[in-house]
Amino acid sequence: MFVEEILARNRAYVLGRAPRPLAPPSQIDLAVITCYDPRLDELLHPALGLEEGKAFLIRTAGAHVEAGGDPLRSLALAVYLFGVRQVAVVGHAGCRMAAFDTAAFIDAFRRRGVPREAFGPADLRAWAGALPDPRRGVLASVAAIRATPFLPRDLSVCGLILDESSGALEMTQAPDQAVPEGAAVLPPPAGPEPEPAVKTGRGAPPPRPAASAAVSASAAVRPADASPGLEPARSLVRILAASAGWGRDFKRLREELARDAGPLTRLQDLERFIQKAAADSKDVAQALDRLRRETRATGRLSDAPALLELLWRSIREAQP
Structure with missing residues (x-):
């Protein structure tokens, strides 16, 4: 195991080193x-x-x-x-991030049993920071x-x-030089997200299980924006907007978010608001639990960028 190798190398290192504390x-x-x-x-x-x-x-x-x-x-x-x-x-x-191989990335995580949906709805090139x-x-x-x-x-x-x-x-x-206009934002990825080439023969990944007729039919009529977790995110936003106790605060937060470039600039405000509302309202708590299940999010919201992206998208779509 790699950890045993690390510990063995560490023991050899310690034997050849006189103990000394870190500098203040x-x-x-x-x-x-x-x-x-x-x-x-x-x-x-x-x-x-x-x-x-x-x-x-x-x-x-x-x-x-x-x-x-x-x-x-x-x-x-x-x-x-x-x-x-x-x-x-x-x-x-x-x-190598300037030559990001999306198809190879997709092929690699699928071979490890991770579905594309686990990365959220964003284009993988944008997700990776290509x-x-x-x-x-x-x-x-x-x-x-x-x-x-x-x-x-x-x-x-x-x-x-x-x-x-x-x-x-x-x-x-230079430190005193203004960033050229337009350079502050990386351009969105061009064209559709590349797919890995289909491989056959020895070494090819196992084929995906065939979908049932019912699943195939539902996929055929699924809207283009039906990202995993998007519907429960929209449901949570609707509940917050209609809440007698939280509706006014939600409207104010939505206006503040709209003035910023994106949700991450007010991440802590968004996280605190949703957690407080969930603690106060059973409906909000149930909607948040459903969203977590469908996006496989655990722990803090700030540790689940895909979930936050869905919430931000749903907040922007919500009517004032």
């Missing part, structure tokens, strides 16, 4: 947001001229940052608890950081591209 926490001026590609591990610190422990490294697929995402929470903690004042978003020229190109991805991440309301306005943010072969850095966005 100190102010760290720089945070670097970069790609999690393991090929960059030995390159990043020397290419950026960083000493160990002198910068926060926040790593995501494609160095991608979007409004309300976890990297921004980590960055906020680094800013307010450790004194970070400068942020560098570092993409790399050969980033990039049109590394430079455009860096610009969008810089813009997302600068637009985050809980980060200070004097936070210096720049964008860089790393050439993996030479180790050279190219500045694509």
Whole structure:
């Protein structure tokens, strides 16, 4: 088992190392947001001229940052608890998120027994944060950081591209340079979501179970927007809007959400509102339980992006 190998390597490491405590926490001026590609591990610190422990490294697929995402929470903690004042978003020229193979991704998760519906209704390229190109991805991440309301306005943010072969850095966005208009938002994926090629013979995934005639007939007349969980999400929104105790608050929250670019910017407000309403109203609680079952969501709403996306879509559709 891999954990046994890890523990064995750790025992060998401990035998050759004298015990010593970590250095006391100190102010760290720089945070670097970069790609999690393991090929960059030995390159990043020397290419950026960083000493160990002198910068926060926040790593995501494609160095991608979007409004309300976890990297921004980590960055906020680094800013307010450790004194970070400068942020560098570092993409790399050969980033594989700029050549995201959707068909291969679908084929891989189906082979592991995970259905497409588990990822929610969004296009998988958008769900994964696929990039049109590394430079455009860096610009969008810089813009997302600068637009985050809980980060200070004097936070210096720049964008860089790393050439993996030479180790050279190219500045694509200076700290005092405005992000070009339109670059802050990644374009939506073009065309339909690719499907993996059908494979036959040895090594091919097992065929899907044949649908019954009743299921096939219902699928034929199913509307295009019948995403799993969408109907219970709409039902929950209707109950909230009609509630005598929560209808007015729901209307106000809907107006606040409409003023923002998306639900994640007011994620905590949306989560608190629904949890309070569910605790107060049996109808709301039952509707929320049904939505969780159909989307397989457990734990906090903020840990279930597909569920929140369905709720946001249903809130936007709801009539004032």
